[in-house]
Amino acid sequence: MAEAVAARKRKVTKRGATRRQLLEVAGRLFDVKGYTGTSIRDIASAMDTSISNIYHYFGSKEGLWNEIHRNSVRQLPVRLREAVAAETDPVLQLRRLLRVHLELADQFQRESRIFFVNADQVDATRNSRQRQIQREVLDVYLEVLQRLRKQGRVRMRHPQIAAFNILGLLNWMLRWYRPEGKLSAAEVHREIISFALRGIGIPD
Structure with a gap:
């Protein structure tokens, strides 16, 4: 037995x-x-x-x-919304949102490249699924940026353009960042977060 x-x-x-x-x-x-x-x-x-x-x-x-x-990027919109819900101040929401997004991108770097950076290498059906996730992620950023603009706490006229720029910055990291490089993931994340925030007028 x-x-x-x-x-x-x-x-x-x-x-x-x-x-x-x-x-x-x-x-x-x-x-x-x-x-x-x-x-x-x-x-x-x-x-x-x-x-x-x-x-x-x-x-x-x-x-x-x-x-x-299912095991990687499908979790992204939910995890990002959880990050935003953990704060009430929109500046802190954006900081946490960026940090969590970068941590997940680091955790699922290869999968994120497959589904976001190299989306043109899949057929129309799968590309449609990926675009849906991208829209959900964009919506999370837009909601926070719109709150910041409404409160007059950022320098931007078009939150959607700011959201696209921030996401472009994060997605570009997937192309060049290598864990074995000179900078640690934490150092890279700090630089990217600082750059993204200063770009819309939020000081470090």
């Missing part, structure tokens, strides 16, 4: 490890080659496994894509 239970636990552990490895390999290939440029055969070859094994765990390449999406 005990041996049977132990065997089932080992099987479950192995299945979980295989799923994680498949997601890791697929994510790496999607980042380099894009969704449409990556085939199931590419993923199977990179992991030295069979195509049928991938279908067994995820059903399809789209199943892999959806799992990566």
Whole structure:
């Protein structure tokens, strides 16, 4: 009995490890080659496994894509709204919003590149999903910036332009930042937050 239970636990552990490895390999290939440029055969070859094994765990390449999406950037709008809700003053809301956004971008750097920076490498259906998340993120920033403008606490005439500029700044970091570089993530985040705030007239 005990041996049977132990065997089932080992099987479950192995299945979980295989799923994680498949997601890791697929994510790496999607980042380099894009969704449409990556085939199931590419993923199977990179992991030295069979195509049928991938279908067994995820059903399809789209199943892999959806799992990566669900485990990473799909959380972004909710997490950003939680960050805003944690403060009442809009200046503090924006500071926290930027900090949390950068932390999540750092945590899901590769996934963020796949879904935001390299969005043109996917088909129309998946691009539509990504654009929906981008709109939700934009709305979070717009709401905070509009409150700041209404209170006369920032130098800007068009909150939407300011929001696009801030998001462009954050997304550009996904292209160049490397964890093994000279600056730590915390140092990079501080510089970006300072630059974004000063750009709309909020002092450090």
